[in-house]
Structure formats: C-alpha cells, structure tokens
Amino acid sequence: MERIDQAARWLLERDNFLILTHRRPDGDATGCAIALCLGLRSLGKTARIWANPQFTPRYAPRLAGLTTDAPAEDDVIVAVDLASESLLPMGGESFAGKTQLCLDHHPSNTGYAVETLVQPECGGCGELIWDLLEAMGVDITPAMAEALYIAVSTDTGCFRFSNTTSRTFRTAAKAVEHGAAIAPINRVLFEVKTRGRLELEARVMANMEFYAGGKVAIGCLPQAWVEELQVTEDDLDSISGFPRTIDGVQVGVMIRDSEPGKAKLSLRTAQGYNASAYCARLGGGGHAAAAGAAVPGTLEDGKNAILQVLRDAHVI
Amino acid sequence: MERIDQAARWLLERDNFLILTHRRPDGDATGCAIALCLGLRSLGKTARIWANPQFTPRYAPRLAGLTTDAPAEDDVIVAVDLASESLLPMGGESFAGKTQLCLDHHPSNTGYAVETLVQPECGGCGELIWDLLEAMGVDITPAMAEALYIAVSTDTGCFRFSNTTSRTFRTAAKAVEHGAAIAPINRVLFEVKTRGRLELEARVMANMEFYAGGKVAIGCLPQAWVEELQVTEDDLDSISGFPRTIDGVQVGVMIRDSEPGKAKLSLRTAQGYNASAYCARLGGGGHAAAAGAAVPGTLEDGKNAILQVLRDAHVI
Numbered sequence: 104m105e106r107i108d109q110a111a112r113w114l115l116e117r118d119n120f121l122i123l124t125h126r127r128p129d130g131d132a133t134g135c136a137i138a139l140c141l142g143l144r145s146l147g148k149t150a151r152i153w154a155n156p157q158f159t160p161r162y163a164p165r166l167a168g169l170t171t172d173a174p175a176e177d178d179v180i181v182a183v184d185l186a187s188e189s190l191l192p193m194g195g196e197s198f199a200g201k202t203q204l205c206l207d208h209h210p211s212n213t214g215y216a217v218e219t220l221v222q223p224e225c226g227g228c229g230e231l232i233w234d235l236l237e238a239m240g241v242d243i244t245p246a247m248a249e250a251l252y253i254a255v256s257t258d259t260g261c262f263r264f265s266n267t268t269s270r271t272f273r274t275a276a277k278a279v280e281h282g283a284a285i286a287p288i289n290r291v292l293f294e295v296k297t298r299g300r301l302e303l304e305a306r307v308m309a310n311m312e313f314y315a316g317g318k319v320a321i322g323c324l325p326q327a328w329v330e331e332l333q334v335t336e337d338d339l340d341s342i343s344g345f346p347r348t349i350d351g352v353q354v355g356v357m358i359r360d361s362e363p364g365k366a367k368l369s370l371r372t373a374q375g376y377n378a379s380a381y382c383a384r385l386g387g388g389g390h391a392a393a394a395g396a397a398v399p400g401t402l403e404d405g406k407n408a409i410l411q412v413l414r415d416a417h418v419i
Numbered sequence: 420m421e422r423i424d425q426a427a428r429w430l431l432e433r434d435n436f437l438i439l440t441h442r443r444p445d446g447d448a449t450g451c452a453i454a455l456c457l458g459l460r461s462l463g464k465t466a467r468i469w470a471n472p473q474f475t476p477r478y479a480p481r482l483a484g485l486t487t488d489a490p491a492e493d494d495v496i497v498a499v500d501l502a503s504e505s506l507l508p509m510g511g512e513s514f515a516g517k518t519q520l521c522l523d524h525h526p527s528n529t530g531y532a533v534e535t536l537v538q539p540e541c542g543g544c545g546e547l548i549w550d551l552l553e554a555m556g557v558d559i560t561p562a563m564a565e566a567l568y569i570a571v572s573t574d575t576g577c578f579r580f581s582n583t584t585s586r587t588f589r590t591a592a593k594a595v596e597h598g599a600a601i602a603p604i605n606r607v608l609f610e611v612k613t614r615g616r617l618e619l620e621a622r623v624m625a626n627m628e629f630y631a632g633g634k635v636a637i638g639c640l641p642q643a644w645v646e647e648l649q650v651t652e653d654d655l656d657s658i659s660g661f662p663r664t665i666d667g668v669q670v671g672v673m674i675r676d677s678e679p680g681k682a683k684l685s686l687r688t689a690q691g692y693n694a695s696a697y698c699a700r701l702g703g704g705g706h707a708a709a710a711g712a713a714v715p716g717t718l719e720d721g722k723n724a725i726l727q728v729l730r731d732a733h734v735i
Binding site (some may be wrong): 259264267273275277280285286289296301304307309349 | 462591601609610611612614620625629
C-alpha cells in the first residue's frame with residue numbers, strides 16, 4: 104500500500120479489529136493503538152487492542168476498556184509501529200503470520216503483513232495515524248488527540264530529536280486544536296523524574312570518568328544501586344544517553360551489569376565518531392550515533408574493554 | 420495597534436530602525452530581534468539591534484554584524500518582547516520615552532511606547548514576529564527561521580510549558596519548512612548541560628530534604644559550590660525549578676546564598692498550592708505557581724523560615 108487513503112478504505116471496508124503493538128511498547132505504539140481503536144469505534148466498528156503485558160502503568164487509564172486478552176478467531180489483525188515479527192509482544196508470538204495490515208514508520212519494516220503502509224518520513228507513527236483517522240472521516244476527540252500527541256512527542260523526545268519534522272509539529276498543533284491538554288502530559292513525560300532516578304543520576308555523575316579532555320565520558324550504573332534505590336526499568340528510560348548530555352562530550356558510554364557476569368555497554372556519539380564501529384570491535388552493533396555491545400565480566404571489565412577500543416581508534 | 424497588518428504597514432512606511440531587547444535578554448527577545456533585523460534588511464531597509472551588554476555568548480554568532488552601540492539621533496526605535504521601561508537593558512536607560520513601536524506578548528505590557536502591538540496569546544513573541552514578517556512580504560530565510568525557532572522553543576521550554584499553543588507548534592513547523600536546522604539547536608538549548616551544572620545538580624540532589632511524604636522538597640545551592648565548580652549564571656539557567664522536577668513533589672523550594680548574608684528562596688508549586696502566598700509571608704511575591712523571597716541569614720535560616728511558613732499553612 105502506498106497511500107493513506109488506501110489504508111483508510113481498507114479499514115472502512117472491514118470490521119472486528121484487533122490492534123497489535125510491539126514488545127516493550129513505547130508511547131508511540133501505545134498512543135497509536137489507543138487512537139486507532141477509539142477512531143474505529145467512533146465509526147461504529149468493533150475494535151480492541153491486544154493486552155500487551157508490557158504496557159506501562161503510566162498509560163493504563165487511557166487503555167482502560169480498550170484491551171482484550173481473548174482475541175476472536177475472525178479478528179482482523181492490524182499492527183501499529185511494529186517493524187518485524189521478531190518484535191511481537193511477549194505472549195503474542197502466535198500472531199506470527201496473521202497480521203493483515205501493518206501501519207508503520209520504520210524504514211526497516213520487514214513487510215511481514217499481508218498489507219503494509221510504511222511512511223519512514225514520520226517522526227512518530229502517530230503522524231500517520233492522525234492522517235489516517237482524518238482520511239476515514241473520524242471526528243477526532245480530545246482522547247484521540249491526546250493519544251496521538253503522546254505518540255509523536257515521545258517518539259521525538261518532545262520535539263528535540265533529529266527525526267522531528269514539520270509534520271510532527273503540525274500533528275501536535277492539530278492535537279491541541281482538537282482539545283488535547285498537553286501541559287499535564289508534558290510534565291509527566293518530559294519534566295518529572297522519580298527520586299530514585301535522580302539519586303541514581305547523581306551517583307553516576309559523581310563517579311563519571313572523563314578522558315581526552317572531556318570528549319569521552321564513561322558512566323557506570325551498578326545493578327546494586329538500581330536495587331538499593333528501587334528504581335524500575337521504566338524510571339531508567341533513556342539513561343543510556345546520560346553521559347552524552349554533558350557539554351563537550353562527543354562519545355558517551357554507559358555501562359550496566361543488569362545481567363550477572365556481563366557488562367552491557369551503550370554508546371552515544373557525535374558526528375565524526377562511529378559508535379557502531381566501536382561496538383563491532385566488541386561483538387556488538389547499531390547505528391553510527393547509537394550502538395551497544397556486551398562483554399563478559401564486571402563493570403570494570405566493560406570499561407577497560409571500551410577504553411582499549413577507543414585507544415585503538417585514536418579517540419583517546 | 421490591534422493587528423499584525425497595521426504593524427507591518429507602520430514598519431514598511433519607515434526606515435532606519437534600532438531594535439531594543441530587554442535586560443537579561445532570553446532566547447525569545449534575542450531571536451525576535453535577529454529575525455526582525457534580518458527581515459527589515461531583506462526589504463532594503465537599514466536596521467540594527469542595540470548591543471545589549473547582556474546578550475549571552477551562545478547567540479553571538481547569530482548577532483554578528485547586526486548590532487550597534489552607537490545609535491543615530493533619528494533612529495526609529497522598535498522594542499521586542501520588552502514589557503516595561505523598568506526592563507530597559509543595562510546602559511540603555513536613556514531609551515526611556517523614546518520607543519516608537521513595541522511588539523510584545525506580555526499581558527503586563529505597560530503601554531510605554533507610542534504604538535504597541537501586544538498578543539498575549541503567543542507562547543513566544545517569535546510567533547508574532549513570524550506573522551509580522553509574512554505580513555511585510557519578507558521571504559523568510561533559514562537564518563530568520565532559526566532565530567524564530569529559538570524564540571518560540573526557548574520561551575515554551577521546548578514546547579513543554581503551559582504557554583505552548585497550536586500557534587507555537589505551527590510557527591515551529593513553518594520554521595522547519597523554511598530551512599531551520601533544529602536538531603543542533605535543540606541539542607545545545609535543551610539537551611546538553613555543562614559538567615559543572617550536572618555535578619552541582621548531583622550535590623543538590625544528594626542533599627535534598629523531603630517533607631510531608633515527599634510532597635515538599637527543599638534544595639540548597641551554596642555559593643561555595645558554584646565557585647568551586649566554576650559554574651556560570653548561564654549554566655544555572657532554571658535551576659530554581661529543579662526540586663519540582665522530582666516525581667511527587669508539589670512544593671519545590673530552592674535556596675541560594677549568592678548574596679552574602681541573604682538566603683534567596685525560589686518556590687515552584689503544583690495546582691492547589693500558592694507559592695505567591697507563602698513567599699508573601701516572607702516579604703516576597705510572584706505568581707501562584709512560581710514565586711520568590713529573600714530572608715536575612717544563612718541557607719539554614721532560609722530553610723527554617725520557609726519550613727515555618729509551610730507548617731503554618733498546614734502543608735507539612
């Protein structure tokens with residue numbers, strides 16, 4: 104499928120939808136699912152979201168009444184923001200081969216569904232869903248607008264990331280015009296951190312090591328601190344990027360020992376540095392600006408391993 | 420003046436402009452001045468920005484070639500984002516009574532200029548300037564678009580604050596469409612903090628005191644730390660809001676001893692709490708959500724004073 108209007112017609116011609124999200128669903132996947140479900144229902148159709156066990160508690164009130172863990176045999180399965188069947192949600196592996204329509208914005212989409220509409224130019228998949236709801240003639244309510252505001256704002260780091268486009272901003276503008284109350288959403292999603300998270304960041308910062316005159320920063324996050332401060336994985340969202348938020352840091356490294364006997368490294372790099380290449384030397388991979396690897400041993404072993412790679416690459 | 424087109428006509432009929440910004444100019448004032456100056460020049464007019472001594476180094480490259488510290492006698496003085504003559508820039512006090520046009524978005528604008536256009540519905544004054552440039556027929560360049568993106572994004576805390584409107588998002592969308600490269604701007608303005616600032620935050624957090632089950636947080640920022648870590652006032656931007664960014668905190672208090680013998684308190688509160696009323700008890704004032712006060716003595720004296728006020732108000 105090439106165009107929004109084709110997907111709109113496809114949906115209008117069918118009924119009894121089951122909406123799938125991906126493993127570890129983020130704000131974009133969750134917001135898209137909510138808005139699409141509400142939009143289809145507003146047209147008199149039956150639509151439910153598959154109860155992904157990893158939906159975060161934060162979105163529970165918005166999901167109330169929309170989810171099911173008992174899909175019907177003849178459900179029309181629509182996946183949102185789900186690039187590959189390897190990302191099917193936990194417990195939803197049996198949906199493999201059954202997706203009839205996939206609505207996505209990942210260029211890496213594997214084309215696993217019968218019909219696929221991918222718009223990689225979208226900052227958030229919510230931009231596509233907004234235009235789809237409009238194309239279906241849905242009267243967009245504040246609840247739909249807020250769900251899609253959550254989708255596009257979370258996927259672009261509150262409009263900060265490089266995937267933010269004019270369409271992202273225009274979707275946000277329309278969300279506000281359709282009654283989305285964005286200030287409380289912004290506070291929860293982008294301003295507030297838990298006390299545990301902030302105490303953890305304080306400890307990581309106090310122990311941050313700098314090299315090459317501050318161009319390289321290496322932070323360690325011992326699992327013992329995570330447990331002591333009772334910090335959840337939800338609280339730790341995007342902690343990997345923390346060292347790179349320090350002024351002057353071109354190569355930011357965060358190391359965790361969340362799995363025993365293993366040091367997991369996350370790299371974030373500026374232009375001119377290749378995180379993927381450094382991680383490949385340790386058996387990992389990723390993108391030029393963000394990559395990861397795991398080495399056997401302790402946090403200290405992980406630090407020594409990446410220091411050697413950076414020395415070999417003449418970064419330090 | 421009531422409308423953008425009136426201001427546009429007024430400017431088109433004149434020449435030789437001197438643009439004024441306010442004391443401690445922020446991204447909105449600076450961005451508006453740059454875009455207006457460039458826009459007027461693109462129409463063949465002479466325009467210069469008065470060289471506010473407090474322009475921050477961050478914006479120096481964008482101001483290069485636009486400023487003057489030697490205004491001419493017959494300059495037409497246009498103020499942007501300048502609500503009152505009490506906010507005239509340092510060294511620019513002699514401009515009092517001389518502003519011919521004021522373009523602003525503060526509802527508190529005192530009407531000190533001969534002509535005034537105030538649009539309080541703007542998140543950033545940059546929204547007004549964008550529409551004004553369009554109304555004057557300016558062909559908006561990437562440099563103008565970036566200046567106005569800086570204006571609206573900084574004044575809304577990167578679209579997080581409650582003053583963000585659909586017009587704010589639409590201005591940002593147009594800025595991108597006119598060639599503004601927003602990703603590097605966002606990184607500098609909203610993602611990166613200096614090492615000193617982060618080390619300071621880590622110390623403040625490690626010493627943060629919580630009351631009323633975490634509803635109240637009080638942080639102290641000793642000047643000795645500021646000096647030891649060589650942190651500038653620029654680095655400390657919006658540090659006052661830090662305690663209120665902790666999950667669950669309804670009343671956030673930051674106390675500084677930047678002036679000897681005095682404890683300066685900044686309060687940030689959630690709905691249902693009145694920062695202004697608490698500060699009034701200590702001789703200060705402000706808004707319901709953000710207020711300040713100063714008490715004689717040490718940081719400890721400041722803390723005891725606000726604790727007493729919060730006890731009296733049954734907050735703790």
